Amino acid sequence: MENNNSQTRLIPVNKWNQHHEWPPIGGLRHLIFYENQNGFCEMVKRCGRRVLIDENAFFAWLNKQNENRQE
Numbered sequence: 001m002e003n004n005n006s007q008t009r010l011i012p013v014n015k016w017n018q019h020h021e022w023p024p025i026g027g028l029r030h031l032i033f034y035e036n037q038n039g040f041c042e043m044v045k046r047c048g049r050r051v052l053i054d055e056n057a058f059f060a061w062l063n064k065q066n067e068n069r070q071e
Contacts, residue, residue, distance in 0.1 A: 008056035010045055016053060028053070 011019055016028055023031070032051060035041040043057035 008054050010052040011055055013051045013053060019055070 009019075013025060013028055013032070016023075017025060031038060031040045032044055035044055039061065043054040043061055045052040045054055
């Protein structure tokens with residue numbers, strides 16, 4: 001089975017800072033807590049009790065937030 005390079009990496013919340021310095025885990029948990037109000041729900045994936053962050057969707061969301069502030 002070939003690996004599709006267009007797929008994104010799903011990172012567990014508690015491992016996020018092993019891949020990225022920002023946001024800290026506490027900040028990430030805050031974003032997840034308010035995911036329905038801030039649009040963060042698009043990048044949160046759940047598997048049982050495990051919460052994963054879609055890495056590509058996170059950075060797309062971050063860029064969109066910055067674009068909205070510049071307008």
